[in-house]
Amino acid sequence: MRATCIDMVHELARRDPRVIYIGSDLGAGTLSAMKEEMPERFFMEGVAEANMIGMAAGLAMDGYIPFVHTISTFITRRALEQVAIDLCLHKLPVRIIGNGGGLVYAPLGPTHMAVEDIAVMRSLPDMTVIAPMDAEEMRRLMPHTLEWPGPVYIRLAKGKDEVVPHNEGASKIGEAVLVRPAGDVLFVTTGVMTQRALAAAEALSSSGISCGVLHMHTLKPMDGQRLMALADGKRLVVTVEEHTLIGGLGSSVAEYFVDHAGEMTIPRLLRLGLPDKFLSGYGSQNYLLEQCGLDPEGIESRVRAVLGEEKTSSSAARPKI
Amino acid sequence: MSNAPKSTTLPVKGRLDERSRHLRNMVIDALEGGARGHPGAALSLIEILRVLYDDVLRFRSDEPDWPERDRLILSKGHGCLALYAMLADKGYIPAEELNRQSRPGAMLGGHPEDHIPGVEASTGSLGHGLAIGNGLALAARMQKRDSRVFVIMGDGEINEGSVWEAAMCAAKHGLENLVAIIDRNKLQSYGPTAEVLDIEPLADKWRSFGFAVGEADGHDVAALRDVFRMTPIEPGRPSVIICHTVKGRGVSMAEHNPEWHHKSYLSDAEIAEIRKSIGES
Numbered sequence: 318m319r320a321t322c323i324d325m326v327h328e329l330a331r332r333d334p335r336v337i338y339i340g341s342d343l344g345a346g347t348l349s350a351m352k353e354e355m356p357e358r359f360f361m362e363g364v365a366e367a368n369m370i371g372m373a374a375g376l377a378m379d380g381y382i383p384f385v386h387t388i389s390t391f392i393t394r395r396a397l398e399q400v401a402i403d404l405c406l407h408k409l410p411v412r413i414i415g416n417g418g419g420l421v422y423a424p425l426g427p428t429h430m431a432v433e434d435i436a437v438m439r440s441l442p443d444m445t446v447i448a449p450m451d452a453e454e455m456r457r458l459m460p461h462t463l464e465w466p467g468p469v470y471i472r473l474a475k476g477k478d479e480v481v482p483h484n485e486g487a488s489k490i491g492e493a494v495l496v497r498p499a500g501d502v503l504f505v506t507t508g509v510m511t512q513r514a515l516a517a518a519e520a521l522s523s524s525g526i527s528c529g530v531l532h533m534h535t536l537k538p539m540d541g542q543r544l545m546a547l548a549d550g551k552r553l554v555v556t557v558e559e560h561t562l563i564g565g566l567g568s569s570v571a572e573y574f575v576d577h578a579g580e581m582t583i584p585r586l587l588r589l590g591l592p593d594k595f596l597s598g599y600g601s602q603n604y605l606l607e608q609c610g611l612d613p614e615g616i617e618s619r620v621r622a623v624l625g626e627e628k629t630s631s632s633a634a635r636p637k638i
Numbered sequence: 639m640s641n642a643p644k645s646t647t648l649p650v651k652g653r654l655d656e657r658s659r660h661l662r663n664m665v666i667d668a669l670e671g672g673a674r675g676h677p678g679a680a681l682s683l684i685e686i687l688r689v690l691y692d693d694v695l696r697f698r699s700d701e702p703d704w705p706e707r708d709r710l711i712l713s714k715g716h717g718c719l720a721l722y723a724m725l726a727d728k729g730y731i732p733a734e735e736l737n738r739q740s741r742p743g744a745m746l747g748g749h750p751e752d753h754i755p756g757v758e759a760s761t762g763s764l765g766h767g768l769a770i771g772n773g774l775a776l777a778a779r780m781q782k783r784d785s786r787v788f789v790i791m792g793d794g795e796i797n798e799g800s801v802w803e804a805a806m807c808a809a810k811h812g813l814e815n816l817v818a819i820i821d822r823n824k825l826q827s828y829g830p831t832a833e834v835l836d837i838e839p840l841a842d843k844w845r846s847f848g849f850a851v852g853e854a855d856g857h858d859v860a861a862l863r864d865v866f867r868m869t870p871i872e873p874g875r876p877s878v879i880i881c882h883t884v885k886g887r888g889v890s891m892a893e894h895n896p897e898w899h900h901k902s903y904l905s906d907a908e909i910a911e912i913r914k915s916i917g918e919s
Contacts, residue, residue, distance in 0.1 A: 330872060357780060363810075365803035368769040376772020378758070379781065380709070385774075398763060406760050407752060490683060 319476040321452040322414060322426040325459040326384045327351040330358055333463055337376060340368050341387035366391050370411070371397035377409035382463060388422070389415030389431035389472065393438060404468040405441045412469045418448060418472035419559030420551060420591075420602045427595040431472070435507075437563025438470040439537045446536040447490060448472040450507035451480045454534055457488040465490055474509040475602060481511060481532070493540035498529025501552040502620065503584075505544065507533045509568045510557045513606070516613035521620060528620075536566060543571045548574075551584040555620055559611065560593050587623050590615060592638060610636035654888055654919050655859070658684055664723035664736060664890045668746065671908050672739030674902035675748065677912075678892055679792065680720035682772030682823040682883040684854065687724045689862040690788060699729040702755040708785050709774045711759045711768020714792035714821060715749040716900075721757070722746050730756035745892045765798025766817060767791060772807050775816040775876075788870075790819045795825030797835050802847065805876075809848025814870035818849065818878040821856065823885035827899050840880060849878040888919040 327348060330336040339360040340347055352359040356506055362369050366387060373383035385392070392400065392413055406410050415431060422429035438446045445467060449455045463471050469490075483496045496511060497504075504514040511532045518528035531547055533539060548554045548570075556567035565589030573584045591609055598605065606612050610619060615636065654662070659685050669675045670897070690710060691697075698704045712721050726733040731745065731754065738744040745754060749762030759770050771789040778785040791801065808816050826834050837843070842849045850871035854861040862881070869877040885899075886892025889912050904912070 362807060363803075365807065367765070368772065368803035368807045369802035371766055371769020371800070371804065372773040372776070374759075375770040376777050377773070378770070379774060379777035381777060381780075399766065399769070402760065402763055403766055425656070 318449060318452045318455050318478050319416065319473050321455045322459065322471065322473055323386070325349055325456060327354075329459060329463060330355060333382070335380060336463070337381050337383045339383050339385045341366055341375055341385075341391065342405045346588060360549065363492050366396040367399050371403050373411045374399075374403035374407060374409050377411050379631070380405065380408050382412065384412045384414055386414040387416065388429060389417050389434050390429060391596060393431060393434040393470075396634065397437065399442050399583040400438075400468070405443045406465045408443050410466065411467065412462050413470045415470060416473050416475060416559055418474060420596070420605045421475045423596075423602050423605045424599050426599060427597060430596060432591050432596070433564065434470070434472065435536055435558070435560050435566070436568070439569070441563065444537065445469040445490065446472070447534050448536060449534045450509055450511040450532055451478045453480045454488050458490060458534065461490045462614075472508060478509050479512050481515065488534065491535045491538050491540060493531050493535070493543040495529065495547070496532045497528065497530040499529030499547050499551070502526060502528040503548050503551050503554045504528060504530040504557060505533060505548070505554060505566065505570055506530060506557045507536055508559055510559050510611065513613050514555070514557045514616060517616035517620065518583045520613065520617050526620070526624065533566060536569060539569050539573065544573060545577055545581050548581070548584055550582040553587060553620070553624060554584045555587045557611065558590045559606065559629065560590055561593060562588055563593060565590060585623070587620065589619060592636065596638070598638075608637045645778070654795060654857075657688065657890070658859075659916050659919065660891070661688060661720070661723050661727065663721045663755055664726060664733070666909065666916070668736040668739040669901065669904065670723055671737035672741060672744075672748070672903070674740055675719050676716040676900050677719065677889065678823075678825070678886040678895070678898040679714060679717040681747040681887050681889060681892065682821050682885045683717045683720040683790070683893045684881075684887070685857045685859055685862055686819060686821060686881050688721050689859055689866060691724050691728055693863050694789070694866045696785070697756075699756065700732060702753070706783060706785060706813030708788065709758050709771070710788045710790070711761065711767040711771055712750060712788060712790050713761055714764065714795050715791070717790070717821070718746075718748070718750040721750060725754070743750050764792070764795040765800040766855065768801055768804035768808070771816055772804055772811070772813060775808070775813040776811060778815055780893045784815075786815045786817065788817045788819060792826070793820055793824065793837060794834070796820065796837060805844070805847040805849065808876040812874045813876045814872075814874055816876040817866070817869045818833075818876065818879065820880045821883055822880050825884045825894065825896050825899070827896065829896050844880075846879045847912045848875060850875045851878050851880065852881045853882065857881035857887055880908060888916050890915045890919070
């Protein structure tokens with residue numbers, strides 16, 4: 318997904334002269350093909366994120382569509398004011414590509430793990446937030462960014478993520494994707510948690526708990542209509558996100574349910590995500606996900622526990638941290 | 639060697655001319671109309687803005703988005719009463735809007751927003767303008783326009799680290815179509831810049847960051863004309879013009895007085911005293 322996203326910037330730049338790439342001191346050789354082919358539209362700036370965002374704003378004011386790119390936390394934490402004021406307040410079509418959404422950088426520690434980026438970006442007026450699940454979806458969504466109004470935050474996963482087959486046609490920003498038909502339980506997922514929730518859904522379904530999976534690649538604006546149509550009256554809705562439980566997907570779904578209480582039968586809601594703490598322990602993304610109960614087995618256990626159908630002891634259903 | 643002009647004897651003590659007094663009274667119209675504002679920061683800017691709009695900038699007030707225009711960003715957005723006066727003077731906005739400044743539903747507020755005709759960027763939080771200016775200057779170069787970009791910053795504003803990130807970037811790209819202007823009034827909100835956070839040696843700092851540096855008395859119209867017309871000071875480099883000014887210039891009780899950084903709810907008698915002082919300045 319990561320390589321596809323960046324390569325797509327080059328491809329979009331070939332199609333559209335407004336497209337510009339601006340990186341912040343990324344790895345040697347990043348987008349070297351684009352740099353060679355169109356050096357005037359390739360910028361590699363220093364370790365200076367505030368300037369990068371402001372510079373992108375200025376370019377966008379005069380007609381360009383800059384794709385700015387660096388590690389997610391360095392934009393969503395350090396340059397937050399520039400994102401809010403320079404991009405959102407001016408409603409500029411700058412696309413922010415954030416490497417390392419969630420726990421991708423687990424071996425590098427808490428300074429590099431973007432665990433509250435969705436909450437922060439989603440709370441900014443006029444910001445769009447997307448977290449695709451695989452390279453194929455990224456390939457489908459990126460062209461839509463060209464005409465999408467206002468700034469867009471693109472949360473990248475690690476790469477080489479399993480491609481999820483589905484029959485929902487072309488992905489469009491703002492339209493959720495049903496990757497597994499709805500059952501008694503509906504998983505609502507984003508990013509690469511979709512693959513993990515799918516595995517849990519299959520395990521649960523094979524033991525008689527039918528589960529669907531609705532993938533929300535667009536966290537803002539969220540496809541509330543599709544959510545309501547599928548969640549209305551369900552036995553259980555489970556949100557799964559690689560993100561703090563404060564302000565992310567689970568919060569969005571809860572807010573939507575409360576705001577539409579008169580239009581639907583609100584189902585029981587189980588929100589699975591990261592605890593409200595800085596995660597230490599290094600290891601790997603999968604290691605920390607497992608510690609937080611967000612691996613397929615952990616997700617399955619917690620759903621069983623909530624439904625009162627534990628196949629193991631209840632302590633197994635609790636996250637370890 | 640740089641052909642930058644030498645420092646002048648600062649500041650000039652001469653009287654303001656009729657146009658400078660008129661523009662200051664327009665600032666007071668807005669201060670009175672909104673019952674609040676940053677008079678000190680606006681009054682130090684008057685001659686800088688006046689010379690830019692009268693003699694330097696290329697613009698069409700009846701076509702604010704004219705692509706070939708020069709871009710001006712008031713990065714020290716709290717000086718906006720001076721910008722509003724100038725925009726009204728040039729016909730971008732009706733002068734009556736000054737009287738409604740910051741009132742409910744008003745076009746003009748305590749910091750400028752880009753929906754106001756003639757305002758390029760919404761500012762207020764300090765340290766944003768120069769980076770945006772970098773983008774605008776790069777865009778002009780890429781689009782082969784000879785538009786120039788002027789970014790006015792306060793001397794307190796350049797405490798912000800983002801200014802220096804942007805300065806390095808401007809120098810890296812050799813943005814000779816970018817002119818940074820420092821309103822060097824030597825006072826920030828709490829007190830003297832020398833005490834709150836000393837920024838000297840200021841010219842050397844900018845020089846070491848890759849800028850060609852000019853200086854002028856920021857209330858001397860002729861000197862400002864000369865120095866702005868010299869830009870770009872050096873080919874292939876961005877320019878910075880350090881304008882030595884007096885915070886609150888033209889209102890005797892406000893000059894050099896940090897308590898006039900922001901004022902609200904001035905009485906009729908105080909407004910009358912301000913106007914009298916401008917008349918005598």
